[in-house]
Amino acid sequence: TTFEEAAPLAGWIDVAVSTGAMPPFGAHDTETCQPRLPWLDDLRLSEDEIATIGAWAASGAPEGDPLNATDPGEPTSFDLPQVDLEVGPAAPIVVPPGKDQFICVSMDLELAEDAYMRGLRVVPGNAALVHHVLLYTDPKGKSVGLAGEDGTYPCFGSAKLGNTELIGGFVPGAQPLILPDGVATRLAAGSRLVMQLHLSPQDATEPTSDLTRVQMMLADEAPEHQSVTVL
Numbered sequence: 188t189t190f191e192e193a194a195p196l197a198g199w200i201d202v203a204v205s206t207g208a209m210p211p212f213g214a215h216d217t218e219t220c221q222p223r224l225p226w227l228d229d230l231r232l233s234e235d236e237i238a239t240i241g242a243w244a245a246s247g248a249p250e251g252d253p254l255n256a257t258d259p260g261e262p263t264s265f266d267l268p269q270v271d272l273e274v275g276p277a278a279p280i281v282v283p284p285g286k287d288q289f290i291c292v293s294m295d296l297e298l299a300e301d302a303y304m305r306g307l308r309v310v311p312g313n314a315a316l317v318h319h320v321l322l323y324t325d326p327k328g329k330s331v332g333l334a335g336e337d338g339t340y341p342c343f344g345s346a347k348l349g350n351t352e353l354i355g356g357f358v359p360g361a362q363p364l365i366l367p368d369g370v371a372t373r374l375a376a377g378s379r380l381v382m383q384l385h386l387s388p389q390d391a392t393e394p395t396s397d398l399t400r401v402q403m404m405l406a407d408e409a410p411e412h413q414s415v416t417v418l
Contacts, residue, residue, distance in 0.1 A: 190250050197248035201241050204232055227367070267306045267363050267404045272296065274380060275400035277338055279312070284391035287318070291342035292382045293330035294401070296374060303371035303413075306404030307364040309357035309382075313397040318385040320357040320399060323348060325379040346381045353416045371410040 193200065203209040210230040216222070232240075243249070274294040282288045296302075311317040323346045333340045333347060340347075354372050355364050366372070374380075380401065388395050 190253075194248040194250070197244040201244035204237050204240050207231070228362075263362065265308070265363060267308050267365070267402055269306075269404050270308075270402045271405040272302070272403040273400055275312075276382075276398060279396040279398045280339060280384065280386070281394050281396045282316070282386050282388050283394050284388050287389070288384075288386045289341065289343040290384045290386060291330065291333070291340050291346050292384065293325065293334040293338050293340070294380045294382065296378060296380055298374060298376050298378060300376045301409075302374045302376075303406040303408075303410055304354065304374055304403050305366045305371040305406045305410070307355040308402045309355070309361070310400045310402060311357065311359075311397070312399045313395065314359065315390070316386050316388055316395055316397050317357070317359075317399055318387040320385070321346070321353060321383040322355045322401060323381040323383065324352045324354055324374065325381050326375045326377075328377070328379050330379055330381045342383055346383050348381060351381075365404070366414055369411040370414050371406045371412075372414045373409075 200209075207215075210232065212226075212230045214226050214229075274296060276292045276294070280290060280292070282290075307322070309320045309322070311320070325346075325348055329348050330340070330346070333342075352372075382399065382401060384397065384399060386397060
């Protein structure tokens with residue numbers, strides 16, 4: 188966040204941006220895939236920007252004139268504009284130190300009728316423990332038969348639900364998911380939400396706990412377009 192922090196890492200920064208590792212962005216155009224519209228929230232740097240960083244690193248990472256520094260602006264908010272629904276485990280999930288755990292949590296959305304999700308945020312309870320999170324719909328409640336009394340079950344690899352839909356996820360630093368206007372994901376009446384947690388307690392020396400929650404922003408009515416992810 189400061190020049191003093193960045194300058195010693197100039198060579199590393201140059202490699203990270205020139206290889207495309209930073210800023211992180213999962214979509215890449217290829218010769219056989221050239222979308223006619225730009226990607227939403229494209230974080231990638233231009234070739235000129237990458238070249239500027241390379242030249243800066245090669246010249247010894249000079250500071251330049253602080254009076255000409257660009258205003259960094261306000262920090263990005265991680266909040267949803269509104270929260271209409273929030274769910275999470277009934278109690279904190281406790282894991283022993285050392286070995287990574289993949290744990291699924293079956294959560295009742297308590298929907299008496301179909302709802303349409305247009306925004307989603309995962310709020311990690313223990314940032315030092317949560318490696319990533321995936322969220323799956325469970326319209327037929329199959330997870331109830333897999334879960335114990337605490338609503339959880341081990342689920343390495345997948346949520347073990349068969350025909351399901353991935354509706355969101357979380358990695359450290361991730362922004363909330365906000366779908367474009369007129370687009371939402373259908374949540375069927377009576378359906379459940381399954382949260383797959385990858386918990387990594389490798390630096391812990393004693394049992395640690397997590398209470399990650401999921402927040403949703405709902406549309407007032409059925410959207411013009413429904414967002415669907417097929418697994």
